[in-house]
Amino acid sequence: MARTEPVYVAGAYEHPTREAPDTSTMQLHAEVAAGALRDAGLPKDAVDGYCTAGVPEYSYAKTPLVMADYLGLDVAFADSTEFGGSSYLAHVGHAANAIRNGVCDVVLVTLAGRPRSRSQDTGTGVREMITVQDSFERIYGEMGVTNYAMAARRHMHEYGTTSEQLAAIREAASYHAQYNEHALYRDPVTVEDVLESRPIADPLHLLDCCVISDGGGAVVVVSEDVREELDRECVSVLGYGEAIGGTRAGRVDVTESAARLSGERAFADAGVSRDEIDYVSLYDSFTITVLMALEDLGFCEKGEGGSFVEGDTLKAPDGELPFNTDGGGLSSNHPGNRGGMTKIIEAVRQLRGEANDEVQVEDATLALAHGTGGRISTRHGCGTLILGREDR
Amino acid sequence: MTWEPRPVPDVTPETRRFWRAAAEGRLLLNDCPDCGLTYFHPRALCPDCFAEAEWIESDGTGEIYTYSVVHQISGWPEEHVPVIVAYVELDEGPRLLTNVVGAEPADVGIGDRVRVTFVETENPDVAVPVFEPVSSA
Numbered sequence A: 001m002a003r004t005e006p007v008y009v010a011g012a013y014e015h016p017t018r019e020a021p022d023t024s025t026m027q028l029h030a031e032v033a034a035g036a037l038r039d040a041g042l043p044k045d046a047v048d049g050y051c052t053a054g055v056p057e058y059s060y061a062k063t064p065l066v067m068a069d070y071l072g073l074d075v076a077f078a079d080s081t082e083f084g085g086s087s088y089l090a091h092v093g094h095a096a097n098a099i100r101n102g103v104c105d106v107v108l109v110t111l112a113g114r115p116r117s118r119s120q121d122t123g124t125g126v127r128e129m130i131t132v133q134d135s136f137e138r139i140y141g142e143m144g145v146t147n148y149a150m151a152a153r154r155h156m157h158e159y160g161t162t163s164e165q166l167a168a169i170r171e172a173a174s175y176h177a178q179y180n181e182h183a184l185y186r187d188p189v190t191v192e193d194v195l196e197s198r199p200i201a202d203p204l205h206l207l208d209c210c211v212i213s214d215g216g217g218a219v220v221v222v223s224e225d226v227r228e229e230l231d232r233e234c235v236s237v238l239g240y241g242e243a244i245g246g247t248r249a250g251r252v253d254v255t256e257s258a259a260r261l262s263g264e265r266a267f268a269d270a271g272v273s274r275d276e277i278d279y280v281s282l283y284d285s286f287t288i289t290v291l292m293a294l295e296d297l298g299f300c301e302k303g304e305g306g307s308f309v310e311g312d313t314l315k316a317p318d319g320e321l322p323f324n325t326d327g328g329g330l331s332s333n334h335p336g337n338r339g340g341m342t343k344i345i346e347a348v349r350q351l352r353g354e355a356n357d358e359v360q361v362e363d364a365t366l367a368l369a370h371g372t373g374g375r376i377s378t379r380h381g382c383g384t385l386i387l388g389r390e391d392r
Numbered sequence B: 001m002t003w004e005p006r007p008v009p010d011v012t013p014e015t016r017r018f019w020r021a022a023a024e025g026r027l028l029l030n031d032c033p034d035c036g037l038t039y040f041h042p043r044a045l046c047p048d049c050f051a052e053a054e055w056i057e058s059d060g061t062g063e064i065y066t067y068s069v070v071h072q073i074s075g076w077p078e079e080h081v082p083v084i085v086a087y088v089e090l091d092e093g094p095r096l097l098t099n100v101v102g103a104e105p106a107d108v109g110i111g112d113r114v115r116v117t118f119v120e121t122e123n124p125d126v127a128v129p130v131f132e133p134v135s136s137a
């Protein structure tokens, strides 16, 4: 691709809250927007592009319009690509293209949500029939966790993957979370703890599932012209790829996600190889989501994810491929049931050398942030970003 | 027993024939006269080539492709939990999402042969297809 103009993430901010009963979701959007602009050192009126998705508490409304109006933004570029939790990776990718095309210079991307304050419990779903597919799926009690559980079951059947191997992913995430003062759960958990936690959708246990948290986050994507005026260390957006997975009219393969294609596209766009990646933020709605992403993104062969994650592979700072050093969605934060934004933010922290000391990867130069939104086994959207240290 | 209080399908002009056939004890699939794809869920135009599809009747037999035993579903009647949510691969090819009924969760496995059966709803024109194990006897 002939897109050479550099584009940067200049600001990143994760809201410290994990439970916010006395505020509104819109207020959280504003707070994270202000935080990301403050981090970048940019004034609010510099923003000329805006992206968000979901805003599920306002689903009757037009997502970008209500939020742009609430935030008081006047923009030349807007995007509300809705991939579920991975939407924000898509937004950064799309923002980078808009900037390269000269449409805008400063794109704000925000996420916020409050499912914890709304008393959503792990493994609960929605009964509404909204899409045609719902009438053929939700009537059976199908939910997000069900679909990931069915993927895990088939993966175990085809490749011999075990519950212990999936639990090792949670163990590594919780090991990182102990160093994150804002993490919802800071106590390290063992493989045995995961296996002994109550079944939600067999073979997935409670501790195979991400947390339910309120909160949000934001990033600011800027052009080269804007970056030159900033004092803040920025992170280069080197490559992006996306792909949509579905049921394929009855030919679904639940053991593979759209990450295979989004990853191929991102690596081709960035022109780097897998073994150059120092740190990965991997979408972790469930432990199986991480395992399949490792395979589909090409960090190991299909079917070898189980053995790959055993031991300390994923543990920072010395593991072969440190992941989710903030504790991820599994232990720290999954704001609004959407983990994509925090994946980008922790990758930015690693490349700036601003992760928590105990889990900072030494000389982190290249990072990958990946989102799997929606539901594997049915419809899902994957976005993969490859980010680099500014001085690389 | 009727399906309610579990959620019922939203019947549309595109899917009415499928649900009515189910109420008569028949499982319908779509078949494309142009490219030959047999597919599920129902939709008017073939998702591979956009030709107008035809309806065919499935034999209603297949095997479990994957499944999960679900222990908690909000709003689900307690006597219907745990639920076995599964993808069944029909002998005609398509994999469809469904429930496996009439089996203990511990006795269910990938590859098990199953056959369709239908649960009535309060709407006489709608029944819900589910699958039960084919006894080896």
Ligand SMILES: [Zn+2]
Pocket: B032, B033, B034, B035, B036, B037, B046, B047, B048, B049, B050, B051
């Ligand atoms: Zn066709």
